[in-house]
Amino acid sequence: MNKVDWHKNQIDDATIITDSYKTTQNVRRYFKAKFGEDFSFNRDFMQWMHSAVGLTMSDACDEWIQRQQRKN
Numbered sequence: 001m002n003k004v005d006w007h008k009n010q011i012d013d014a015t016i017i018t019d020s021y022k023t024t025q026n027v028r029r030y031f032k033a034k035f036g037e038d039f040s041f042n043r044d045f046m047q048w049m050h051s052a053v054g055l056t057m058s059d060a061c062d063e064w065i066q067r068q069q070r071k072n
Contacts (some may be wrong), residue, residue, distance in 0.1 A: 015059035
């Protein structure tokens with residue numbers, strides 16, 4: 001699995017979540033571009049991201065949407 005610099009690499013839907021995942025401003029910008037200002041990290045979602053090694057950022061978006069739907 002290629003190492004991702006979560007601070008600098010361009011992140012897109014196909015980016016694989018690696019064991020070096022970090023919650024960075026770059027990641028936050030990616031999610032805000034997808035979901036607008038409604039996006040925010042919470043502890044549970046951050047833990048999910050760290051356990052999602054091998055999944056894609058598109059999968060992470062799907063997970064965030066599901067969490068938002070369960071919340072409402």
